[in-house]
Amino acid sequence: MVLQTGAASAELPPRAPRMAAAAAAAPPAPAPPEERRIEDELSHPIMLSERVRSAVDEAESFKSECSELGRQVDRLSQMLRSLVRFTTSAQSLYDRPVRRVAADVSRHLERALALARKCKHQSILRRVVTITSAADFRKLGGLLDASAGDLKWLLSVLGSDGKGGGGIELSLPPIASNDPILSWVWSFIASIHMGPLPDRIEAANELASLARDNDRNKTIIVEEGGVPPLLKLLKETSAPDAQIAAATALHYLANDQARVQAIVNELGVQTIVQVLGDAPMRVQIQVASLVVSMAKHCPLAREDFARENAIRPLVTLLSFDMFVDDPKAGKPMQSIHSIVQINKEKESKSLGKLNSHNSYSDGSRSGSHKKDRENEKPEVKMRLKTGCAEALWMLARGSLLNSKKITETKGLLCLAKLLDEQGDLQRNCLMTIMEITAAAEANADFRRAAFKTNSPAAKSVVDQLLKVMKEIDSPSLRVPAIKSIGSLARTFPARETRVLVPLVSQLNHSHQEVATEAAISLEKFVCPDNFLCKEHARAIIESKGVPPVMILLKGSGRMQLHGLYLLCYLAISSGNSEALEQARVLTALEGADRSVAAQHPDLRELISDAIYHLKMFHAGGHPQKPSYLVEI
Structure with missing residues (x-):
């Protein structure tokens, strides 16, 4: 049997729904000539x-x-x-x-x-x-x-x-003779295709070494058909060393969208998800790294991973050997792993199209691997959790579907619990939460479903985000925590001081990015698009938020810009506040109006509106309304 080469596969168009309409309108493309036997x-x-x-x-x-x-x-x-x-x-x-x-x-x-x-x-x-x-x-x-x-x-x-x-x-x-790499690539790929298992493992490791050197080698490997045999080797469930060698080589190839698409076109996502769900822990660590590379460099790959439900095995592995308080009465402790397993079994009933060899609950091998995981060293378990958390981060980035799947598999509870960890695991979980909350900010239906006020998972996430803001003095961790809180601004009730007070305190932070992101998050609480903007504005002012905002105006760039936005929203929503008058906000905005007129026309209009509201309450008269605010 003659196997198809990777070069032919790489020419296949990416599977994307947006291409369907164009394909229907365009005349059918001529079929490529069949390759001779x-x-x-x-x-x-x-x-x-x-x-x-x-x-x-x-x-x-x-x-x-x-x-x-x-x-x-x-x-x-x-x-x-x-x-x-x-x-x-x-x-x-x-x-x-x-x-x-x-x-x-x-x-x-x-x-x-x-x-x-x-x-x-x-x-x-x-x-x-x-x-x-x-x-x-x-x-x-x-x-x-x-x-x-x-x-x-x-x-x-x-x-x-x-x-x-x-x-x-x-x-x-x-x-x-003019390109020695070509002959080496041919030899290694041929060995993976046709050699005994030890030679196949050695050849895969050699391909990984070549791919690690430079992008030209990566391109040659893909064009010469190296992806299909590597994926086939990845399926060698009886040989973990072979799986690791194949996953490592694919990981080095998957740092470019076109090469990732070549892996996707060879049905690589299905193979990867299958191995991820049922393999020894050291194999899963390397496969998780492969998922990270593919999801990071190719949005279409994230869609394919969503269709194959890669979130399920990742959350299962992330929650392995972990216990959290059950919010329901009557059960003091319950494993997230068992929750995910129950959820997985329910989903499997609706996935009858999957072949039996793609099942994650396959008998003795799954039980054996579970037992092996229990006996693994703590550092190996930590590496696996860290890799799975990073994979979830990359899959959730810009993907509403994957974000939904994480919340549907109880992933939020697991991520919230792991924020108590340290190092890369903590950071990866925090970045995953940031991506999920960003998706919730952009989609009202998802926001209402995943971050309901009475949701134990949502409450746990918010509590942990506030804990990071208060206790961890690391800008690289505080910034995503602050962004996440800002993305959830519309989910909090009126005068939510539990969240607003810690956010206001970040305005005084010595690190410029932390203070700027705090201002941006507070903007989302008090902007007119937020139904409770007036209540939130009063709470911020009562939390002594005006003086640090005035300090932001003395900065430059993004810090000054978002300080102005926040100050304008506060003035528009609570223009009658004495704190605004005492801080001489009117004078500051009048000076800013002259300096930002040329660079930010939209901000100039916002400043004029804020000045009007302040004068109406504090100037003792009835100032003229800006022309763009006069009702027609």
């Missing part, structure tokens, strides 16, 4: 060699040169026939180098045929017009020797002795 590719040079032999036998000039030419062609013919016998009997064949070498041999044999025919009996005039010299034979002889070297290398790589693979061959064939 490998036997047909090899029969052409064999036929040419026979014609050359006939022409050599009929030659009447340059007989010694033609005799040598015939000897070279006979050697090529014998090697070609050996190659045909092997390709017809091989159960699995890596045909990419075979086609390239066969095409080169055919070109050289065509030149040999043309030269031999010139040596037949011809008229004197024809001999004068057609000049043939010994140099032509020497040049052609070098080309035929190169073809013989290519065929010899090819037979050694493929294993023409019928033992199922010739091992890794690092010699350099003439066809790849």
